[in-house]
Amino acid sequence: MRVQGQTWWIIGASEGLGRALAEALDQEGASLILSARSKDRLSALCGKLRDAQALPMDVTDARSVLAASEAASDADGVIYCAGLYDPMTVQDWEPEAAEAICEVNFMGAMRVMGRVAPRMARRGHGHIALIGSLAGFTGLPGAIGYGASKAAVMHLGENLHRDLRDTNVKVQVINPGFIKTRLTAKNDFKMPMIQTPEEAAACCMKALRSNRFQSSFPAPFSWVFRIAAHLPRKWVTRLI
Numbered sequence: 001m002r003v004q005g006q007t008w009w010i011i012g013a014s015e016g017l018g019r020a021l022a023e024a025l026d027q028e029g030a031s032l033i034l035s036a037r038s039k040d041r042l043s044a045l046c047g048k049l050r051d052a053q054a055l056p057m058d059v060t061d062a063r064s065v066l067a068a069s070e071a072a073s074d075a076d077g078v079i080y081c082a083g084l085y086d087p088m089t090v091q092d093w094e095p096e097a098a099e100a101i102c103e104v105n106f107m108g109a110m111r112v113m114g115r116v117a118p119r120m121a122r123r124g125h126g127h128i129a130l131i132g133s134l135a136g137f138t139g140l141p142g143a144i145g146y147g148a149s150k151a152a153v154m155h156l157g158e159n160l161h162r163d164l165r166d167t168n169v170k171v172q173v174i175n176p177g178f179i180k181t182r183l184t185a186k187n188d189f190k191m192p193m194i195q196t197p198e199e200a201a202a203c204c205m206k207a208l209r210s211n212r213f214q215s216s217f218p219a220p221f222s223w224v225f226r227i228a229a230h231l232p233r234k235w236v237t238r239l240i
Contacts, residue, residue: 001209003028004028004029005030006030006031007074008030008032008075008077008078008079009032009035009055009072009078010025010079011035011036011059011079011080011081011082011112012036013034013045014034014038014041015036015181015182016083016179016181017179017181017200017201018081019045019197020197021081021201021205022045022052024198024204024205026049029050031052032052032053033055033071034046034053035055035068035072036056036057037056037057038056039054059103059104059107059112060100060103060107065108065112073119076125077126077128077129080113080128080129080131080153081131082104082105082108082109083104083131083183084101084103084105084146084183085101085146085184085186086101086145086146087142087143088145088146089141089142089144093144099145100145101146101149102145102152105146105152106150106152109130109153113130116128117169121167125167125169126168126170127170127172128169128170129172129207130154130157130174131174131176132151132153133146133175133176134216134221134225135147135150136150136153136175137151137225138225150175154214157171157172157173172208172213172214172215175217175222176203176216176217177192177221177222178192178193178195179195179196179197180195180197181197192221193221200217203217203218
């Protein structure tokens with residue numbers, strides 16, 4: 001993957017993995033369009049980068065997504081990295097919070113891809129990357145809303161990949177493990193092999209350069225989740 005001279009639109013760029021990806025792509029010579037809800041954070045980040053413009057957008061608002069997608073219509077690549085998370089069990093289910101997680105993580109991706117993917121298909125080239133999660137591979141305790149929304153994003157990526165397989169539109173799903181952000185700071189349990197946003201962004205860049213449809217990291221932690229899909233359910237429950 002050669003990004004120098006290309007324009008990349010990163011959605012969810014104001015902090016965490018999205019911000020680290022913006023910095024990584026900037027270092028490789030890409031022009032950037034950066035979206036999130038906070039105009040101030042985006043503007044501050046753009047001021048530190050070589051060639052970046054802020055495009056505030058609320059992925060839960062269809063009109064906001066439509067306007068932003070028109071403004072970013074010339075982007076060569078799009079990374080959907082917007083994410084929301086709250087640890088939540090069935091016993092402590094907060095309906096509005098769980099629904100908000102699904103709105104940002106999955107329905108936001110649907111809104112953006114509904115405007116971006118058909119356009120790329122018509123013009124005959126482009127690169128789409130959806131940020132999934134290891135949590136999307138199997139049901140986890142305390143992940144109401146988050147796990148299901150990430151599983152849906154990963155499935156959406158499969159739909160896009162199969163429909164666009166005979167075009168020059170490259171589709172990838174990238175599934176990180178734990179990343180040290182304000183969201184994972186809410187967890188009160190040990191998070192195996194947790195990465196900094198910069199470490200996770202380096203793994204994402206490696207995935208983007210590859211020809212793999214799906215990439216999961218960090219190894220060997222990610223192997224547990226991929227193997228779990230082929231094990232008896234009671235073994236997986238005990239393992240988790």
